[in-house]
Amino acid sequence: MxxxxxxxxxxxxxxxxxxxxxxxxxxxxxxxxxxxxxxxxxxxxxxxxxxxxxxxxxxxxxxxxxxxxRLEGQPLSPGQTILVQGQPTRLEASGKTGAARLTADAEGPVIRSGGEGEAFARRVEALLKRLARDTLTARTEVHLRTLKQKPVRISIADTRSRWGSCSPHNRSIRYSWRVVMAPPAVLDYLAAHEVAHLVHADHSPAYWSVVHGLVGDHRPFRAWLREHGPALHAVGR
Incomplete structure (x- = not known):
């Protein structure tokens, strides 16, 4: 057949x-x-x-x-707990109209935001996207310097299945904002993974050798994304 x-x-x-x-x-x-x-x-x-x-x-x-x-989608709402760089983080309504802010109290990290319903969710998601851009841009620049590569254009999206993608011909890298929920080491691996494609556009042994030189054994990071990926994709749905 x-x-x-x-x-x-x-x-x-x-x-x-x-x-x-x-x-x-x-x-x-x-x-x-x-x-x-x-x-x-x-x-x-x-x-x-x-x-x-x-x-x-x-x-x-x-x-x-x-x-x-598999986890069913759950809108971002007060009382929910999500991961932010691997840390359980509570969502709380501030009772005001301001933007979402990441802070901490005696119980741990907390995101407080104004707005209700969809407005609350939009503000929390906007904060997560800013955190993703800042963190991934910083790690990308570290690996670019290590490999003596020129700057790239970075964009943040909500991709369906890929955590990141690199286009060497126009020197652009796109990341899913959802990966900001992963631990810092996984974020660093993802940045290294995409930057390494500027050297080798495939997934050949030579490519993986470049990744290994940047972050060491990549297998635990890939395994984390495989195991927890569905949960990250369910957040905010």
Whole structure:
């Protein structure tokens, strides 16, 4: 049986799996798209999609468990606790009309903001985006200097599945603001990951050697994003 890129197949345990071809992938893998509520089977070429389907069938139980465990979206609202650079941070209404501010009290970090309902959520999200830009810009500049690279243009977005992307031809890097919820070491790894693409645009061994020179063993950071990514994507939905 032949399969095609983007095809969706039902899972025996419920839910769906989407087939995806990524020429840069070195092996067949499965990830959970928490926002779409489906599994994604990734193959390095279309002719290997059959192998990806076989792998999915062997992992049906694991996939079903992960899909059932995915977090539902929750709007940013007073009383909620989110992560900010890996630290549990409470959201509180200030009772005023001002912008959101990150501060701390005896119980730990807290974001206080004016506004109600959607206005409160917008102000908190705006603060998180500013924090993401400031932190990721700083780490990006550190790695640029280390690799003796020229400045790049940095933008912050809310991407669906990628935490960051680099376009070497126009020297631009885009980050998802949601990664600001990750621990500082993960943020630093992401910046190193994207800056290293200015040296090698692929994911070859030479590329990973550059990443290793910047942050050491990258595997724990990638594992953190795989494990906690769905929860980060659920925040503010």
């Amino acid at each position: 032949s399969y095609r890129n983007g095809q969706r197949l039902p899972l025996d345990g419920g839910g769906t799996v989407r087939l995806s071809v990524n020429p840069r992938a070195r092996r067949i893998s499965i990830r959970i798209d928490g926002r779409a509520g489906e599994a994604v089977a990734i193959a390095p070429s279309e002719r290997r999609l059959g192998d990806a389907v076989a792998f999915v069938r062997a992992k049906t139980g694991w996939i079903t468990e992960r899909l059932e465990a």
